[in-house]
Amino acid sequence: MENDKVLFHLEDHIAYVSLNRPDKHNGLDEAMIVQLVQTAKRIKKDRSIRCVVLQGQGTSFCAGLDFNYVAKHPSMIAKLFLKWPWRKDNMFQRVAHIWRDLPIPVIAAIHGNCFGAGMQIILACDYRVATPEANLSILEMKWGLIPDMSGMVTLSRLTRVDIAQELTMTGRFFSGKEAADYGLVSKLSDNPVEMAQALAKTIAMQSPDAVAATKYLYKKTWQQDTRMALFWERITQLRLLGRKNQRIAMQNGLAKGKVKKTFIDRSSF
Secondary structure, three states: OOOOOEEEEEEOOEEEEEEOOHHHOOOEOHHHHHHHHHHHHHHHHOOOOOEEEEEEOOOOOEOOEOHHHHHHOOHHHHHHHOOOOOOOOOHHHHHHHHHHHOOOOEEEEEOOEEEHHHHHHHHOOOEEEEOOOOEEEOHHHHHOOOOOOOHHHHHHHHOOHHHHHHHHHHOOOEEHHHHHHHOOOOEEOOOHHHHHHHHHHHHHOOOHHHHHHHHHHHHHHOOOOHHHHHHHHHHHHHOOOOOHHHHHHHHHHHOOOOOOOOOOOOOOO
């Protein structure tokens, strides 16, 4: 639809999600935030989807919150900042962290500007492919704010505390190349969508249960103590052993020169 602020299409088990306010550098208004969360929920329910590529239409990935829109609709702040007692997050936090919560890998393809809320969205993705000249910033300091859209969850897993603090306290702009040096970007490419798509296709060829189990396992064990990591390895492996996709993977691994069998949709995780 022409008024869709988030575009979605599915091809070969890969979901392509595009932020679609190119005239505003994909700045987030209330409708776009709602549509992004709805799209992520749709992906979570569809077990045929094995990977997500997240990108922005136009000349930027996402310039953050659209503060011109916010100035005209101030009630949006209170509405989306409110957290219900039974939820772990508010809507501002959910629009970013929901991509980390998906059971399948999410790859962000970054070009142009990526500021504030856009930065926190990509940090919640599993992989970030950016152009070397992409322009990034944890820009909340410009508005007298701190990054409160799950940035504290994701920054601590990707870079050193002194780097995170300096970028947050200054709000300065830095390139895709610098972001890669800081650990905030996974790979650099002149065509990040093409590289993201190639990675997504490779992942989609693997057992969808084993891929989802890998994301689950790393969330459970990253920076945990040895005893807990070993425990979650055993528990996760038990959920894979003997299942249909694990048997298919075994057959394909032993089939020399034969046509490989197709994996079924994800049944676990």
